[in-house]
Amino acid sequence: MTPYIDSYYTRTLADRRGRPALAGTQKADVCIVGAGLAGLTTGLELQRAGRSVILLEAEAVGWGASGRNGGFVSPGYSRGLASLEGAIGEEPARRLYDLSIEGMNIVAQNIRDLGITDAQRVDGIFRVIRYEDADGLQRFRQRLRERHNYPLDFWETDKVREKLVSTKYFQALLDPQAFHIHPLNYARALAAAIEAAGGRIFENSRAVSVDLDKPEKIIRTTAGEVRAEHVVFTGGGYTDRLVPKLRGSQLPIATYVLVTEAAPDRLAGAIRTRAAALDDRRASDYYRLVDDGRRLLWGGRITTRTSEPRELAEMLRRSITDTYPQLKGIAIDAAWTGLMSYARHLMPQIGQLQPKVWHCLGFGGHGLNTTAIGGRVVAEAITGRSDRIRQFEPFGLVWNGGPAGTAAVQLTYWHHQARDWLRERRAASAG
Secondary structure, three states: OOOOOOOHHHHOOOOOOOOOOOOEEEEEEEEEEOOOHHHHHHHHHHHHOOOOEEEEOOOOOOOOHHHOOOOEEOOOOOOOHHHHHHHHOHHHHHHHHHHHHHHHHHHHHHHHHOOOHHHOOEEEEEEEOOOOOHHHHHHHHHHHHHHHOOOOEEEOHHHHHHHEOOOOOOOEEEEEEEEEOOHHHHHHHHHHHHHHOOOEEEOOOOOOEEEOOOOOEEEEOOOEEEEEEEEEEOOHHHOOOOOHHHHOOOEEEEEEEEEEOOOHHHHHOOEOOOOEEEEOOOOOOEEEEEOOOOEEEEEEEEEOOOOOHHHHHHHHHHHHHHHOHHHOOOOEEEEEEEEEEEOOOOOOEEEEEEOOEEEEEOOOOOHHHHHHHHHHHHHHHHHOOOOHHHHHOOOOOOOOOHHHHHHHHHHHHHHHHHHHHHHHHHHHHHO
16 A cells, blocks of 8 residues: 555554555446545545446555645635635525535544444534634624524633633634544545445546547556446545646645644643634634544644655744644654645635546635535436536636646735734734
8 A cells, every 4th residue: 555644644544455446447327536535535426316326546545635634624715705705696695505514424424324433423623713803703703594504503702712722712603513523544444335335446546548539438547447337536735637627727735733742731821622623814723633632633834845754843842832832842843745635716626627527626725514515416417316516517627727826825814914913912912
């Protein structure tokens, strides 16, 4: 099996068995290129609907961002709800946001129905702010309750600081329906469920060429080929140049995660909840206790280039101690990076490239819920059960701008950082 990047998740991986590489000619109703969460959910939904499926994975199941992320499962997209409403209107935005809630529920149902105890589900995610804005949080809370029947709990500053012992934080919204998981164990369990239903998964099987214009699609690797009626591309941030239009629509963005040493007593003095937390900045800090509260998993920052683990560990360590000075000097056990897939419009790119050729990618840091609903609506479109995939049509394969687009992303992120810093300084001065 291709080695995984060293992370907390790979060190605590429950299922380590490898899968063979593709050899010779294989046939299926659907070939899925990419065995991350989007491909796995699509494959599982199709197998449940009675379609035969083959997944081709260049590395190993869950090797990319699907097995390296923070593990947060909650509604929404990288694009905010207000921006979504402004772009396409209130009713279409309501339907899209409801799909994101359904995506969260798909993950919960899979964990329950498949008995994925190794996913280590823990309920509750806080969305905290680093400045005073109780009214803004209450308005957002009311909007979700009225338009989406989705309840959130509002917490005042004093109550927040009892659980998250930091003067950086003010009010918060607690989402009791959201949860966090071990994403790599979840991904590997989906793969096992696909195989139990008769699907086939080939690792170390990078697709090197495709023929998509004939009724029978052909996807070739160095040692074999798959012939199928339908093809689904789900490469995410690791989408290569196999299909230029897909690669040209993606902005691969690096994010960073670390896990600390085991220090349960020190951590208990800072974080007194098993609920996860994230702040509302453009590239927020997000974190949660893992290993039964013995370690802290912390993520944040985005860049258009990847950094060495030593560099990124120090960068995130500063974020930890800025928020929790009482954790100064805590040792880092592992640090890693991964590529997320963004589109310029900050929405998932879920649709049909040409007849019987589909794509499901561009999740922009919200992959655990949107890969799930994306996989479901693609499967529904292939089987003819629904045309819900059309709800994503306003957000198609927009050109990423090439090198200029990548530079623009980095400049935009720095601009947001400066605005966040200024807003927090004002909050500190007012305090």
